[in-house]
Amino acid sequence: MIITLDGPVASGKTTIGFLLANKLYEIYKKNFYFLDTGLIYRKYTYLFLYQKVTFNTKEPTKDLDYFRNLLVTNITLQEFEEKTKYLFTEEIAINTSKLATKKKVRNYLNKIQIELVDLKNVVAVGRDSGTVVFKNADFKFFLYASNYIRAIRRYNQYKQNNPDILKNLSFHEILIRIIKRDEQDKNRKYSPLPDVNNLPKDFILINTDNLTIEETLNKIISYITAKNSL
Ligand code: C5P
Numbered sequence: 001m002i003i004t005l006d007g008p009v010a011s012g013k014t015t016i017g018f019l020l021a022n023k024l025y026e027i028y029k030k031n032f033y034f035l036d037t038g039l040i041y042r043k044y045t046y047l048f049l050y051q052k053v054t055f056n057t058k059e060p061t062k063d064l065d066y067f068r069n070l071l072v073t074n075i076t077l078q079e080f081e082e083k084t085k086y087l088f089t090e091e092i093a094i095n096t097s098k099l100a101t102k103k104k105v106r107n108y109l110n111k112i113q114i115e116l117v118d119l120k121n122v123v124a125v126g127r128d129s130g131t132v133v134f135k136n137a138d139f140k141f142f143l144y145a146s147n148y149i150r151a152i153r154r155y156n157q158y159k160q161n162n163p164d165i166l167k168n169l170s171f172h173e174i175l176i177r178i179i180k181r182d183e184q185d186k187n188r189k190y191s192p193l194p195d196v197n198n199l200p201k202d203f204i205l206i207n208t209d210n211l212t213i214e215e216t217l218n219k220i221i222s223y224i225t226a227k228n229s230l
Contacts, residue, residue: 002117003122006126006128006129006193007127008193009178009181010178014038015077015213017036019077019217020221021033024221034072053066061111067116068116070116090177106128106191128191130202131191131200141220145208147178147182151178
């Protein structure tokens with residue numbers, strides 16, 4: 001089963017997607033993997049910027065090892081966040097959004113994602129997971145939250161996991177950057193982030209403004225279990 005969870009910056013995709021994969025494992029007693037495709041784009045940027053890697057764009061399968069450890073299962077959220085913390089700098093975020101506009105980069109990373117997932121049960125989160133990469137997904141969700149709520153969540157996330165970042169970054173600046181990055185993701189030519197007011201018909205919209213993590217998860221799970229007996 002493939003489940004996609006797309007949405008704007010800081011909409012809670014990573015936390016919800018991660019917990020969803022764990023819950024589905026409990027419900028269906030089958031291994032469910034979690035793939036945060038934003039991390040794939042961030043890791044690409046990290047390798048490109050800091051390690052000057054030359055990618056095998058013609059044969060992406062040769063590069064799978066760079067990305068393999070981003071497809072996870074049987075790991076706690078805390079371990080996962082610790083492992084990927086180095087990819088959450090503002091410099092990486094801003095450059096990732098720029099590199100992600102390039103068709104060549106997207107084609108390459110689409111292949112990487114498809115190869116990684118192969119035939120596994122997966123919860124994939126991102127911007128174009130349901131529209132482009134996993135078009136045939138069994139369930140396609142879109143997580144939405146207003147700009148202000150997302151900025152508060154991102155601020156609290158930094159405070160908890162990366163407090164040093166807040167020395168040079170105000171709440172207002174976080175809000176502005178979220179809006180800016182969304183604009184970039186929504187307006188790019190290739191695989192733009194879908195518009196919440198004009199979602200493809202097969203998407204299920206989940207507005208998380210007034211929902212806790214637990215409530216959001218339960219809502220998503222109820223859609224899945226109502227339709228699916230794996
Ligand atoms: O989700 P996250 O904020 O980690 O993603 C970082 C950036 O990677 C996004 O702003 C977006 O530009 C890009 N991205 C993308 N397509 C995806 C996932 C992420 O373009 N499927």
